[in-house]
Amino acid sequence: MHSLLALLAGSSLFCSQALSASIDGLKSRSSPLPPSQDPWYTAPEQGILVSSPPGSILRIRPDPFDLYAAVGKNLSSASYNILYRTNDANEIPTFAVTTLFIPTGATSSGKDRHNLLSYQIPYNSPTVDASPSYALATDLSSTSSDIAAALEQGWYVSVVDHEGPKASFAVGVVEGHAVLDAVRAVTQSSSSPAIKNIGHGHKDYKWNVGLWGYSGGSIASEFAAELQATYAPDVEITAVAIGGLPTPVREVMKSVPNSPYAGLIPLALWGYANAFPELGDYLLSRLTPQAKKSGVFTKAHNMTVTEGFVFYNNSDPFSYFINGREDILLSPLINSLLERQGTMGKHGFPTMPMFVYKAIADQLAPIEGADALIEQYCGYNSVVGSAKGARILYERNTIGGHLAEELNQDASALAFLAKAFNGQLGDGWPHGNGTGCVVKNVAVGNDTSPDW
Numbered sequence: 001m002h003s004l005l006a007l008l009a010g011s012s013l014f015c016s017q018a019l020s021a022s023i024d025g026l027k028s029r030s031s032p033l034p035p036s037q038d039p040w041y042t043a044p045e046q047g048i049l050v051s052s053p054p055g056s057i058l059r060i061r062p063d064p065f066d067l068y069a070a071v072g073k074n075l076s077s078a079s080y081n082i083l084y085r086t087n088d089a090n091e092i093p094t095f096a097v098t099t100l101f102i103p104t105g106a107t108s109s110g111k112d113r114h115n116l117l118s119y120q121i122p123y124n125s126p127t128v129d130a131s132p133s134y135a136l137a138t139d140l141s142s143t144s145s146d147i148a149a150a151l152e153q154g155w156y157v158s159v160v161d162h163e164g165p166k167a168s169f170a171v172g173v174v175e176g177h178a179v180l181d182a183v184r185a186v187t188q189s190s191s192s193p194a195i196k197n198i199g200h201g202h203k204d205y206k207w208n209v210g211l212w213g214y215s216g217g218s219i220a221s222e223f224a225a226e227l228q229a230t231y232a233p234d235v236e237i238t239a240v241a242i243g244g245l246p247t248p249v250r251e252v253m254k255s256v257p258n259s260p261y262a263g264l265i266p267l268a269l270w271g272y273a274n275a276f277p278e279l280g281d282y283l284l285s286r287l288t289p290q291a292k293k294s295g296v297f298t299k300a301h302n303m304t305v306t307e308g309f310v311f312y313n314n315s316d317p318f319s320y321f322i323n324g325r326e327d328i329l330l331s332p333l334i335n336s337l338l339e340r341q342g343t344m345g346k347h348g349f350p351t352m353p354m355f356v357y358k359a360i361a362d363q364l365a366p367i368e369g370a371d372a373l374i375e376q377y378c379g380y381n382s383v384v385g386s387a388k389g390a391r392i393l394y395e396r397n398t399i400g401g402h403l404a405e406e407l408n409q410d411a412s413a414l415a416f417l418a419k420a421f422n423g424q425l426g427d428g429w430p431h432g433n434g435t436g437c438v439v440k441n442v443a444v445g446n447d448t449s450p451d452w
């Protein structure tokens with residue numbers, strides 16, 4: 001069975017045997033509560049929350065699962081859960097959590113520049129118990145190779161629970177804020193374990209920050225990139241690697257009924273309802289009597305993405321509503337939310353180097369949406385002048401579908417980030433003369449599988 005999580009695996013640094021042995025080792029060690037039941041995951045008192053600027057560290061603990069040991073003690077010396085202040089989609093103060101891995105052999109590039117990878121896992125679920133800080137303990141093997149590969153380069157790695165404490169799956173502004181404030185927490189706060197690890201003697205350090213995300217993870221990374229200039233001008237982002245962009249989310253909803261990924265519809269609708277409760281009321285009011293009785297739609301509210309794919313496999317989730325797809329796709333409430341929160345390119349103009357990758361045959365998230373986004377960003381260059389414009393390499397892969405692309409371009413994304421951190425992109429990237437966008441069709445990778 002495919003799952004987006006399972007397909008995150010890229011270069012395999014570890015034999016899975018070694019990995020499962022160490023995971024077993026840590027399972028017996030402790031069994032922390034899931035976030036929905038763990039008091040550690042609650043907001044501090046309102047006064048403290050409101051008075052702390054975004055990115056402030058509010059709580060910190062050694063990661064109770066010792067995920068660093070499962071990834072490899074030779075690569076990572078410690079992992080921490082960090083709870084920090086952020087803003088929700090309505091700019092109301094809230095919090096989010098990131099898991100920070102400390103590299104054993106921290107490297108710096110250039111003159112005391114340390115490297116941080118902000119890595120977004122597509123956990124795609126409206127339940128907070130699917131947050132990576134908790135779920136990685138049971139499902140680490142699928143993502144550990146990217147985390148391990150980054151640690152092996154000597155990078156700090158921050159794995160953000162980017163949907164926030166309400167599990168606002170696919171709500172772009174929530175996710176973008178969570179990513180940017182996690183970068184602040186790790187790189188700016190004196191209580192950050194990364195800064196402590198660098199040591200007090202190093203006052204002049206700077207950070208290279210890379211964002212990376214595929215599919216659901218690209219929503220978080222891309223929204224962070226476009227929100228950076230207005231929401232976090234103090235955060236300097238060195239490079240962004242995003243693949244499988246599911247934009248606009250509305251088009252994904254039109255594509256996946258009766259496919260293996262039909263579950264994305266109920267999961268995303270609950271993700272939005274978590275952030276905007278009036279949507280939950282609307283959805284419940286539109287259910288057919290049968291769907292109300294069976295709970296076939298409401299069940300999705302606490303499913304992981306894997307559970308959702310299995311349960312809704314090849315079904316039509318629109319059929320649970322009185323007027324079918326019209327109740328969703330023609331709802332003014334849903335369309336206004338999806339326009340602002342589920343469509344990339346509405347909040348700003350990213351100018352940091354970006355590597356964007358997408359399978360031409362992506363059926364889950366048709367490529368037209370990514371094509372249009374890149375055209376929009378690159379089109380600004382003629383307005384703002386190319387020296388201040390977008391710098392994007394956009395590769396459209398002729399091989400494989402949405403799920404295959406994650407593996408097919410995994411190594412390229414990592415290599416791009418490494419080049420950016422090491423100052424090897426050069427001022428000329430991507431054209432050689434320092435400007436504009438390069439859009440090209442490529443044939444990369446050996447996973448040819450279509451989505452369905």
Ligand SMILES: *[C@@H]1O[C@H](CO)[C@@H](O)[C@H](O)[C@H]1NC(C)=O
Pocket residue numbers: 013014015018072074075152
């Ligand atoms: C880390 O340890 C694992 C398992 O012992 C080994 O396979 C891997 O090559 C080591 N990696 C490094 C960078 O030392």
Ligand SMILES: *[C@@H]1O[C@H](CO)[C@@H](O)[C@H](O)[C@H]1NC(C)=O
Pocket residue numbers: 129302303304
């Ligand atoms: C979902 O919620 C129901 C009802 O609260 C509970 O019985 C079930 O265990 C939950 N499932 C998951 C995966 O959390």
Ligand SMILES: *[C@@H]1O[C@H](CO)[C@@H](O)[C@H](O)[C@H]1NC(C)=O
Pocket residue numbers: 001002260309310313314
């Ligand atoms: C969906 O159903 C098809 C056909 O029965 C099956 O081959 C596939 O494994 C199922 N996928 C999931 C995620 O359950």
Ligand SMILES: *[C@@H]1O[C@H](CO)[C@@H](O)[C@H](O)[C@H]1NC(C)=O
Pocket residue numbers: 386431433434435436
């Ligand atoms: C940079 O190179 C590209 C591709 O050759 C070209 O389209 C663009 O006009 C050049 N820009 C400048 C400022 O020379």
Ligand SMILES: *[C@@H]1O[C@H](CO)[C@@H](O)[C@H](O)[C@H]1NC(C)=O
Pocket residue numbers: 445446447
């Ligand atoms: C596919 O490519 C990956 C990564 O380059 C490689 O590890 C793997 O062996 C290849 N698989 C096949 C069947 O060629």
